[in-house]
Amino acid sequence: MKxxxxxxxxxxxxxxxxxxxxxxxSIISRQFTLFGFLPIETRAVEPLSVLLKKGDDKEIYVLKxxxxxxxxxxxxxxxxxxxxxxxxxxxxxxxxxxxxxxxxKRYQIQKVWRGERKQEGRYRExxxxxxxIIAKEQLPLSYDAELxxxxxxxxxxxxxxPVIVKIxxxxxxxxxxxxxxxxxPNDVLRIVDKVAKIGPLKVIDLLKTELSLSxxxxxxxxxxxxxxxxxxxxxxAVKAFGIEHSLLTEGLDELSFVLSFVKAMGFENIEVDLxxxxxxxxxxxxxxxxxxxGHEHIGAVCSGGRYDNLAEGARQPLPGIGVSIxxxxxxxxLFGRQLLAPTRASLLEHYVILKDESQRVDAFRLAQMLRKRxxxxxxxxxxxxxxxxxxVAEKKGARFVWFCEEGGQYSVKDLVTGVQCVAHPQxxxxxxxxx
Amino acid sequence: MKxxxxxxxxxxxxxxxxxxxxxxxSIISRQFTLFGFLPIETRAVEPLSVLLKKGDDKEIYVLKxxxxxxxxxxxxxxxxxxxxxxxxxxxxxxxxxxxxxxxxKRYQIQKVWRGERKQEGRYRExxxxxxxIIAKEQLPLSYDAELxxxxxxxxxxxxxxPVIVKIxxxxxxxxxxxxxxxxxPNDVLRIVDKVAKIGPLKVIDLLKTELSLSxxxxxxxxxxxxxxxxxxxxxxAVKAFGIEHSLLTEGLDELSFVLSFVKAMGFENIEVDLxxxxxxxxxxxxxxxxxxxGHEHIGAVCSGGRYDNLAEGARQPLPGIGVSIxxxxxxxxLFGRQLLAPTRASLLEHYVILKDESQRVDAFRLAQMLRKRxxxxxxxxxxxxxxxxxxVAEKKGARFVWFCEEGGQYSVKDLVTGVQCVAHPQxxxxxxxxx
Numbered sequence: 001m002k003x004x005x006x007x008x009x010x011x012x013x014x015x016x017x018x019x020x021x022x023x024x025x026s027i028i029s030r031q032f033t034l035f036g037f038l039p040i041e042t043r044a045v046e047p048l049s050v051l052l053k054k055g056d057d058k059e060i061y062v063l064k065x066x067x068x069x070x071x072x073x074x075x076x077x078x079x080x081x082x083x084x085x086x087x088x089x090x091x092x093x094x095x096x097x098x099x100x101x102x103x104x105k106r107y108q109i110q111k112v113w114r115g116e117r118k119q120e121g122r123y124r125e126x127x128x129x130x131x132x133i134i135a136k137e138q139l140p141l142s143y144d145a146e147l148x149x150x151x152x153x154x155x156x157x158x159x160x161x162p163v164i165v166k167i168x169x170x171x172x173x174x175x176x177x178x179x180x181x182x183x184x185p186n187d188v189l190r191i192v193d194k195v196a197k198i199g200p201l202k203v204i205d206l207l208k209t210e211l212s213l214s215x216x217x218x219x220x221x222x223x224x225x226x227x228x229x230x231x232x233x234x235x236x237a238v239k240a241f242g243i244e245h246s247l248l249t250e251g252l253d254e255l256s257f258v259l260s261f262v263k264a265m266g267f268e269n270i271e272v273d274l275x276x277x278x279x280x281x282x283x284x285x286x287x288x289x290x291x292x293x294g295h296e297h298i299g300a301v302c303s304g305g306r307y308d309n310l311a312e313g314a315r316q317p318l319p320g321i322g323v324s325i326x327x328x329x330x331x332x333x334l335f336g337r338q339l340l341a342p343t344r345a346s347l348l349e350h351y352v353i354l355k356d357e358s359q360r361v362d363a364f365r366l367a368q369m370l371r372k373r374x375x376x377x378x379x380x381x382x383x384x385x386x387x388x389x390x391x392v393a394e395k396k397g398a399r400f401v402w403f404c405e406e407g408g409q410y411s412v413k414d415l416v417t418g419v420q421c422v423a424h425p426q427x428x429x430x431x432x433x434x435x
Numbered sequence: 436m437k438x439x440x441x442x443x444x445x446x447x448x449x450x451x452x453x454x455x456x457x458x459x460x461s462i463i464s465r466q467f468t469l470f471g472f473l474p475i476e477t478r479a480v481e482p483l484s485v486l487l488k489k490g491d492d493k494e495i496y497v498l499k500x501x502x503x504x505x506x507x508x509x510x511x512x513x514x515x516x517x518x519x520x521x522x523x524x525x526x527x528x529x530x531x532x533x534x535x536x537x538x539x540k541r542y543q544i545q546k547v548w549r550g551e552r553k554q555e556g557r558y559r560e561x562x563x564x565x566x567x568i569i570a571k572e573q574l575p576l577s578y579d580a581e582l583x584x585x586x587x588x589x590x591x592x593x594x595x596x597p598v599i600v601k602i603x604x605x606x607x608x609x610x611x612x613x614x615x616x617x618x619x620p621n622d623v624l625r626i627v628d629k630v631a632k633i634g635p636l637k638v639i640d641l642l643k644t645e646l647s648l649s650x651x652x653x654x655x656x657x658x659x660x661x662x663x664x665x666x667x668x669x670x671x672a673v674k675a676f677g678i679e680h681s682l683l684t685e686g687l688d689e690l691s692f693v694l695s696f697v698k699a700m701g702f703e704n705i706e707v708d709l710x711x712x713x714x715x716x717x718x719x720x721x722x723x724x725x726x727x728x729g730h731e732h733i734g735a736v737c738s739g740g741r742y743d744n745l746a747e748g749a750r751q752p753l754p755g756i757g758v759s760i761x762x763x764x765x766x767x768x769l770f771g772r773q774l775l776a777p778t779r780a781s782l783l784e785h786y787v788i789l790k791d792e793s794q795r796v797d798a799f800r801l802a803q804m805l806r807k808r809x810x811x812x813x814x815x816x817x818x819x820x821x822x823x824x825x826x827v828a829e830k831k832g833a834r835f836v837w838f839c840e841e842g843g844q845y846s847v848k849d850l851v852t853g854v855q856c857v858a859h860p861q862x863x864x865x866x867x868x869x870x
Contacts, residue, residue, distance in 0.1 A: 007514075010478035012527065014534050015541065018474045034806040036783050036813030036831070039453045043445035043560055044479075044546065048501075059502055065550035066483075066495040066515065079442075080501065092447065099449050101830050103816060106450065111479065115500035125478055140816035142795065149799075264796045265803065348471050360577065361699045364584075368700065371469040378471030381538060381575035395536050396471070 009116060009124030011332055016342035021127075021331055024158055025109060028129050028325065031154040032107035035146070037131050040106050042088040044113075048078035054087045054282055054310065059115035081113040085130040086282075086322055090311040093134050093318060103135035103143070123328055130304075132322030134311065139319040141254060144286040144306060145261035147323050151290055151302055152267045159340060160330060161292045163301070166273040167258060168287050170305070172238070172251025173277065176224055179245035180217050187211055192225055193277045225275040231263075232256055234272045251285075258286060269293070284308040288323055292330075301330045344397060350377035350412075351393035352402045353386060359404045366402055366410060369425035390415070444551060444559030446767055451777035456766055459593055460544060463564050463760065466589040467542035470581070472566050475541050477523040479548075483513035485526055489717055489745065493518040494550035516548040520565040521717075521757055525746040528569050528753060538570035538578070558763055565739075567757030569746065574754040576689060579721040579741060580696035582758050586725055586737055587702045594775060595765060596727045598736065601708040602693060603722050605740070607673070607686025608712065611659055614680035615652050622646055627660055628712045660710040667691055669707045686720075693721060704728070719743040723758055727765075736765045779832060785812035785847075786828035787837045788821055794839045801837055801845060804860035825850070 006012070013021060029039070051060050061081040082088045085108045093104065109129045116122045131150060133143045148165045155163040177185040191206045200222045207218035220241065227237045238252055255272060262270045278287045287305035292298065304323030311318040334340035350370050352363045360379075367377040378396065380389045393401045394415060402425070403411045412428060413420035419431075441447070448456060464474070486495050496516040517523045520543045528539065544564045551557045566585060568578045583600045590598040605624075612620035626641045635657045642653035655676060662672045673687060690707060697705045713722045720741035727736055739758030746753040769775035785805050787798045795814075802812040813831065815824045828836045829850060837860070838846045847863060848855035854866075 006530065007478060007480070007482075010480065012476070012478055012531070014531065015473035015475050018476060022474060033782050034809070034811050036781075036811055038450035038781050039457060040450050041448070041453060043442060043447055044548070045442070045445065045560070047442075059500060061498045062501050063496045063498060063516070066497050067550070081498070095441065096447070096449065101827075105813075113479070115502070125480070135816075142814075142816045146799075146814075261796065261799075265799060346471075346473055347468050361696065364581075364696075364700060374469070376469050376471055378540075379577075379581075381577045392536075 008118045009122055011123060011125070011328060013331075013335075014342075016345055017331070017335060019344060019347070020340070020342045021327070024327060024331070025127070025129070027157050028154055028327070029107065029109060031150065031157065032129075032131055035105075035131075035150050037105045037107040040089075040092065040108055041110055042082070042085070042092050042108070044081055044110075045079045046082050046088055046091060048080050050087060050091055051080050051083065059083075059117075061113050061115045083114050084112055085110060085128050085324065086132060086307075086310065086320075089130070089132055089322075090134070090318070090320065093320075094311045094314055097314065103133050103139065105131070105133045107131045123332070126326065126328035129325040129327055130322055132320055134318050134320040136318060137316055139306070139321060141257060142261075143321050144254060145258045147304065147321060148258065148262045148270055148288060149265050149267065151288070151323055151325070152262070152269060154325070155290065155302070160334060161294055161339070162269060163290045164269040164271060164293050165262075165288055165290045165302075166271050166276050167255065168272065168274055168276040169251040169255045170277075170283050170285055170287060171247045172255060172274070173224075175245035175248025175251055176238075176241070176243055177221065179243035179248055180220060182211075182213065182217060182221075184211065188213075188221055189277050192221055192275075195222065195225060195275060227274040228271060230268075230271050232259065234274070238274075254286060278303060278305055282307045282310055286321065290323075290325075295333070298329075298333050301326055345395075346376075346397035348376045348378055348396050348398045350375055350400045350402060351389075351396065351398035352377065352379040352404075353389045353393075354380045354383045355386075355404065356383045359383075362404045362408075363402075366404065366425050370402075370428075373426070443553045444557055446558060446561070446763060448766075448770075449777075451780055452766070452770060454779060454782070455775070455777045456762070459762060459766070460562070460564070462592050463589055463762070464542065464544060466585065466592065467564075467566055470540075470566075470585050472540045472542040475524075475527065475543055476545055477517070477520070477527050477543065479516055479545075480514045481517050481523055481526060483515050485522060486515050486518065489522045494552075496548050496550045518549050519547055520545060520563050520759065521567060521742075521745065521755075524565070524567055524757075525569070525753070525755065528755075529746045529749055532749065538568050538574065540566070540568045542566045558767070561761065561763035564760040564762055565757055567755055569753050569755035571753060572751055574741070574756060576692060577696075578756050579689065580693045582739065582756060583693065583697045583705055583723060584700050584702065586723070586758055586760070587697070587704060589760070590725065590737070595769060596729055596774070597704060598725045599704040599706060599728055600697075600723055600725045600737075601706050601711050602690065603707065603709055603711040604686040604690045605712075605718050605720055605722060606682045607690060607709070608659075610680040610683025610686055611673075611676070611678055612656065614678035614683055615655060617646075617648065617652065617656075619646065623648075623656055624712050627656055627710075630657065630660060630710060662709040663706060665703075665706050667694065669709070673709075689721060713738060713740055717742045717745055721756065725758075725760075730768070733764075733768050736761055780830075781811075781832035783811045783813055783831050783833045785810055785835045785837060786824075786831065786833035787812065787814040787839075788824045788828075789815045789818045790821075790839065791818045794818075797839045798837075801839065801860050805837075805863075808861070 063079050111125055112128050113125050116124055151165055174185040177188050182188055195203050203222055204218040207213040227234050259272055276287055276289050283305035285306035289300035290302035292301055302325040306321040308319045352367050354363050363379050367379050370377040390401055399415050401413050405411055412423045498514050546560055547563050548560050551559050586600055609620040612623050617623055630638050638657055639653040642648040662669050694707055711722055711724050718740035722740035724735040725737035737758055737760040741756040743754045787802050789798050798814050802814050805812040825836055834850050836848050840846055847858045
């Protein structure tokens with residue numbers, strides 16, 4: 001094994017960073033639980049047919065057995081790593097439908113993989129923290145409003161910059177495009193989505209050349225995407241275009257409901273932004289993107305939306321809605337810019353010093369008594385001079401070092417205050433000022 | 436998407452089962468933390484060269500980008516999913532050596548993948564819960580004794596049958612074989628390891644025909660593997676063979692130390708068993724296998740051992756030792772035989788009833804107040820008759836249903852006792868008998 005170097009796109013944290021990541025994941029899953037979401041995990045692999053149907057723009061990692069003996073060709077041909085958690089979830093619901101209570105609210109925190117090209121900031125393996133709700137027949141609009149509340153609540157509890165959630169509605173966009181006389185709204189969406197990247201003029205150009213839109217149609221599509229508001233004033237801005245279509249009206253009502261509800265729940269960091277489209281074409285109603293305020297250039301750190309047909313093949317429609325928090329990307333950015341740093345080297349509290357080999361069992365029993373009381377403890381592996389052992393204790397993040405004294409007594413030294421006293425591990429309590 | 440069927444070897448749990456699995460994983464990681472192990476995660480993929488060197492007997496899943504454009508051939512050629520967590524850990528230590536404090540104690544709970552043939556009980560994706568300690572230059576023998584203590588402690592806290600840890604020592608075996616005049620001890624090990632499967636007579640036959648051992652040598656190898664004891668009597672049983680070799684003496688001393696220490700720590704479920712060898716050939720000293728008492732036929736549910744040369748390529752030797760708990764396999768067996776079943780449908784406690792649309796914001800605020808107090812709560816998505824809503828509450832596992840009453844008041848009904856009373860979500864407390 002030669003000296004290893006990092007593999008591009010596959011981030012790995014130090015133990016201290018991992019402790020912090022675990023804290024964040026624990027806050028997130030705790031909040032999801034408080035909102036009534038149930039945990040599931042799905043297998044890492046899905047049939048390629050499933051993955052390709054909903055993610056043809058994704059870079060998929062295909063799996064192959066190294067010692068393939070042709071034994072199980074049929075079952076294994078075309079299996080790949082999942083690129084998100086929504087497609088596997090829809091498949092899971094279809095497969096386990098009889099075991100679930102609907103509307104089914106689940107959360108899922110797992111790694112996903114994308115065979116992206118090498119590029120700064122692109123991850124090939126990363127955590128997603130997803131919540132989704134799937135209903136039978138109809139999914140009430142209230143969930144469209146609940147999701148940004150969950151998002152804003154959970155993000156406010158993380159040690160990260162404030163998050164603003166931008167919302168839009170696919171029906172509103174489709175209604176507008178159709179009202180303009182355009183018959184391929186998804187093609188328009190795909191091009192209009194590039195405004196931030198290539199600018200409005202080029203988008204107008206593409207709409208005209210690629211989709212044969214008129215100058216007026218193209219300009220209106222771009223102008224429509226510029227509408228933003230933190231209150232209901234977007235309704236008049238939309239109406240000012242004078243376009244009529246039932247989908248437009250429906251989208252407008254839904255968007256108004258969601259915005260009003262989230263604000264009524266006391267959250268101000270919500271904004272209607274008609275440029276938000278979400279690349280994946282399975283969304284059919286409300287769409288979300290969450291940005292770190294002041295760090296919008298890194299793109300959305302959470303996103304999602306409503307989909308009506310993801311679990312096709314069921315006896316009845318299974319409409320759903322969900323959002324995803326990209327925690328790896330968020331941490332990678334914050335760690336990289338020193339905007340967030342671990343505060344603890346470990347969770348270790350106690351370190352038992354070993355005077356000589358005869359103390360080993362006694363020292364280990366001492367540590368066991370502390371552990372039984374819920375206090376992380378370790379024993380120095382070999383007798384050494386006390387100074388050396390205490391340095392290791394400090395380096396490992398322990399604050400209290402213990403000694404086995406004559407006559408079965410113990411003493412403990414507080415490395416911060418320097419105070420040492422006789423104590424028993426079953427009775428010792430932490431000095432008051434240190435919790 | 437057609438109706439989906441399960442994929443052989445890739446188990447998926449129901450939400451209730453996943454809740455239980457999370458409880459177990461949380462007990463395990465809590466215990467690992469109490470013993471001073473630090474958490475890390477490694478990427479799911481490793482270069483094939485690394486995987487093959489230490490796992491040539493493993494079925495490895497190779498990764499390939501679906502839209503491979505030849506751009507990054509060099510870096511990507513030969514990348515596979517890890518088949519265990521020990522090999523990636525050794526690579527991690529080598530790569531991040533400058534950031535770690537040695538001896539480095541880490542725990543790692545992640546899924547691993549093996550491209551096994553389809554077979555009942557064989558998993559292709561499963562969780563492993565690993566602890567390992569890697570030191571510089573020398574790894575004190577005390578860790579060989581600490582690991583079974585951690586294993587026995589953590590397994591005793593899980594809702595599973597009692598576990599017995601069987602131990603052996605590779606030095607003892609190698610010393611014995613060499614003392615018998617055998618020059619390829621690993622080949623003997625590989626064949627002797629089959630005793631349980633093919634029986635002693637066939638093993639003796641193979642040792643003679645494949646390795647040209649004499650009748651006496653072959654018989655002694657098999658007889659040696661029969662030695663078992665829960666006390667130090669195995670020492671005399673070994674000495675009775677009259678074989679002398681420095682490795683044999685060393686192995687005997689180490690094994691005696693480990694057994695004595697674990698028993699001195701108050702654990703009785705530890706046994707010396709000289710038939711334990713562990714297939715992987717990277718072990719060099721103590722080896723472990725843990726079995727469920729009364730369910731030994733399913734094989735080891737945890738295992739591990741000491742390795743001296745896993746992180747080759749470092750400036751100095753990095754010897755290590757570790758054990759792994761196979762939690763997926765364990766749960767799969769216990770779920771399948773109804774030896775373990777989830778006790779809770781969810782963690783949900785409160786369910787807010789919606790009389791009409793005008794109550795929505797109020798109902799949601801009510802739920803938020805309960806959540807802020809740490810109580811999982813949900814709101815019925817649409818106004819419906821109360822009976823229907825209360826049935827959903829029950830189905831979802833909530834015990835308390837809340838109503839928004841006239842004049843800004845609230846009431847709560849206990850679905851178990853049937854008692855309903857006026858209460859405020861910020862002051863309500865759980866009836867005493869229900870915790």
